[in-house]
Amino acid sequence: MTTNIATAQSTNDMSDATDGVKLEGEGTQFLTFILDNEAYGVEILRVQEIKGWTPVTRIPNTPEYMQGVLNLRGTIVPIVDMRMRFNLERIEYTPITVIIVLSVKSETGERVIGLVVDSVSDVIDVSAKDIKATPDFGTTLNTEFINGLATSAEHMVMLLDVDKLLSVDEMTALAQISDANSDVSIDED
Template identity: 45%
Template sequence: MENNRLTDIEMGEQSTQFLTFIMAEEEYGVEILDVQEIRGWEACTEIPNMPAYVKGVINLRGTIVPIVDLRQKFGLEHIEYSAITVVIVVKVLVDDKSKVMGLVVDAVSDVHTIAHSEINLPPQLGPDNGPSVIRGLVSIKDKMVVLLSSSLLLDLEQFQDIENMNVHNAQASIVANG
């Protein structure tokens, strides 16, 4: 890893497309292949005993999808949702299981094709940082974009109860349809 950059060999590909979005006037990105769909903000069903950044769940074609406000998750100032507030529904494999989550963001920005050699590793700020959701950093048009790891965003322990709801609903559906 020369110059604190991920090499093409480490990444296994030459470039990747990222969907970028805005939060608190900063730009973030997730891999476009992880994006299942983009939806406008809609009210969701609240779930008790979840962290404040978990707004609730929606039923997306039979799948219970937790909705996470990334502003709150990242400790950014709260703003009221508006007509441009969107939910980016991401789906990835984590521990051989397909996981889906909706990410509430201020607005969608663009799709960028980013060469792996342009991605800088995230800074290590201390020995007890734990796993970061930051995949890397890249400069696009003189602006730093934070690339997020969808699989690490979705690998959150507090969603175990929501996953259990999906299993329970699937079992109930099987029993009902017999």
């Protein structure tokens, strides 16, 4: 059963909002979600809806983190497991596992895509001056799609650049990088 926890329709003014996270000027609202006890943030205007986990249809010959596709009111939406995407340990999907449906920009136009995350936590206001540059995480996490770090109630939130993160070619490229990285770490062990 589909459980719509919250719906943040953002059809209007999408063009203004989608010009990336504006690091200058006024603050922006971010939706934060939890992944392996870390908080991540996505720009709230990109979020189309948040829905509970429902079984998806697997697509053959795609990377493992590509869970499959889902019927979202007649549109076929690809679903990405963010834990697998970030090479985190897999966990069983629970009732609080949610899919954040986002609209992302790519060369071919706007796409709708779903992210499977552990849970959704909060909406935070982040003003531009509170966003700090991303430190080098080393090999475990590619920082290319982290726009910056923000602090909210003593917690650190990693702000994702969803366009970069989810453009398909990038995903394939990144998958190779992370594969290579995982190989390296195994060697080190």
